[in-house]
Amino acid sequence: MVAASTVGRVPDFPLVDLTPAVVTTLGGALSATLGVLVGGAVARRSQERHWLRDRQLQAYQELFSQYARFMMTLRRAHLDRRGENVEWADWSVALTSASLVAPLPVARAIDGFGRAVAVFLKAHGAHDPATDPLTEQELTEASRPAAVAHLELLNAIRRSMGRSLEEVPFYLGGTLGGHPEGAGDRA
Numbered sequence: 001m002v003a004a005s006t007v008g009r010v011p012d013f014p015l016v017d018l019t020p021a022v023v024t025t026l027g028g029a030l031s032a033t034l035g036v037l038v039g040g041a042v043a044r045r046s047q048e049r050h051w052l053r054d055r056q057l058q059a060y061q062e063l064f065s066q067y068a069r070f071m072m073t074l075r076r077a078h079l080d081r082r083g084e085n086v087e088w089a090d091w092s093v094a095l096t097s098a099s100l101v102a103p104l105p106v107a108r109a110i111d112g113f114g115r116a117v118a119v120f121l122k123a124h125g126a127h128d129p130a131t132d133p134l135t136e137q138e139l140t141e142a143s144r145p146a147a148v149a150h151l152e153l154l155n156a157i158r159r160s161m162g163r164s165l166e167e168v169p170f171y172l173g174g175t176l177g178g179h180p181e182g183a184g185d186r187a
Contacts, residue, residue, distance in 0.1 A: 070091055116146045
């Protein structure tokens with residue numbers, strides 16, 4: 001039987017303040033949760049940057065490939081006095097695709113490049129390669145704006161890729177014609 005003196009009495013063992021333990025446990029859980037969330041966001045952002053950079057490089061490569069392809073085709077058509085067949089839809093898709101993934105400075109350079117290529121296409125369109133071809137000098141002069149814009153676009157892309165890539169001071173490919181723009185020291 002329980003003695004009457006123990007009823008309603010608090011036991012004699014010491015009470016422990018659980019507040020610091022609860023706060024520490026909750027703080028640790030909150031920190032771990034925040035760490036997981038922040039880590040996931042950083043990892044996702046890094047993956048998105050890598051994905052975008054890969055898409056940019058693919059789009060730029062395709063743009064330059066289409067440009068070189070049709071410039072060489074049109075140039076050869078005039079020099080060989082024959083007809084040509086260019087898939088203009090491929091050029092349009094390459095131009096648009098590159099613009100979709102490009103940062104604004106590169107997108108502006110792509111726009112300038114497209115407008116400069118139009119100068120060459122206008123000159124080409126005014127002559128039938130089989131019956132009224134442009135001379136090599138006329139082809140070179142007509143493609144000069146595209147050559148300059150090509151170099152500007154190339155360097156805008158290089159700048160967008162990071163500081164470790166220096167600007168290229170000389171013209172690289174795109175046509176079979178010679179262009180003195182930037183043709184200084186290539187070392």
